[in-house]
Amino acid sequence: MNAPTLPVISMTALESESGLAELRRAASDVGFFYLVDHGISHESQQDYLRLSREFFQLSVQQKQSVDMIHSPHFRGYNAMGSEMTAGRLDAREQFDWMNEEQAIPDSALSQPWQKLIGPNLWPTSMPGLKPSLTKLQDQLSDITVNLLQRLCASLGVEAHALDHTIGKQPYTHAKLIRYPGQHRPQQGVGAHKDPGYLTLVMQDEQSGLKVERNGQWIAVEPIPGAFVVNIGELLELASNGFLKATNHKVESPKQGVERYSIAFFMAAQLSATVPVLSLPDELSARASGPSADPNNPLLTDVGNNVLKGRLRSHTHVTRRYYCQQTARTLLANSFAQLPINDICSECTI
């Protein structure tokens, strides 16, 4: 195997000062790293990826029974060609699940992001999916919370400095993803940053994930058993830009090959506002403030930051549930500019 292109961080080394220093370097310099010794074995990861293959092999009809179009809460299945990133269609199919919750009736919504709260969609033809994926969600949730605390410690602030934004459990969102092979080079998912605190990615043995570094795209080759971790926009905000949410993308595999991955996004509670941490002088001198992109304003209020991403990614769901008057009024009260203006011709009026 070639030398890894990104830092490799061992979870068990994060009690020592030198381990924390390596973590800080990886998270502030690249914003991407491999995580090993995290407690989920390679075999167990293979089992989850097998389960994912089984899901995508269900019939079109079975997958459509849990299509995201049935969920105002952005949960469920997206067929190829129903997701946009950076304004272009992604060549991937996916199944999204989040915290299992009860929906709030429209009449009781006071904030637009509250519409994200709701139940997941589970296929009746695969009863084992819900318990397995719920278990995975719990395991990854624990790993990411632990990692967030170690990151805080690495920044010289209280390890628990962000715990109040998470409450009893963080907001979590996960995806089973299948990238089918393509004749021509194509975006599996276009260049983007992730919105939450931290993302963990479990990849199979196919390459395709790339991260932007000094204007170049670096391949994040799979290392058996390792997760890929990246810093999300909320952590960039909390560290005033010291930690970096880095652009990344997936290029489709060649014809005849397919790539499977499972992505797990951990964020603060949707109701939380993320504080800017008071870093020690030596680090704050190197914090350049969060990056400013007029097409992608970073919002410290978590719910709206998450909602903004979902509205743009899944425009068929947005048109169905967020373009009617009640939702538009709610959105207009929370955003300086309607985040659906570029999605629906009626909303541009």
Ligand SMILES: O=C(O)CCC(=O)C(=O)O
């Ligand atoms: O599939 C992957 O390896 C990464 C996916 C990703 O970046 C995302 O869904 O945000």
Ligand SMILES: [Fe+2]
């Ligand atoms: Fe991502």
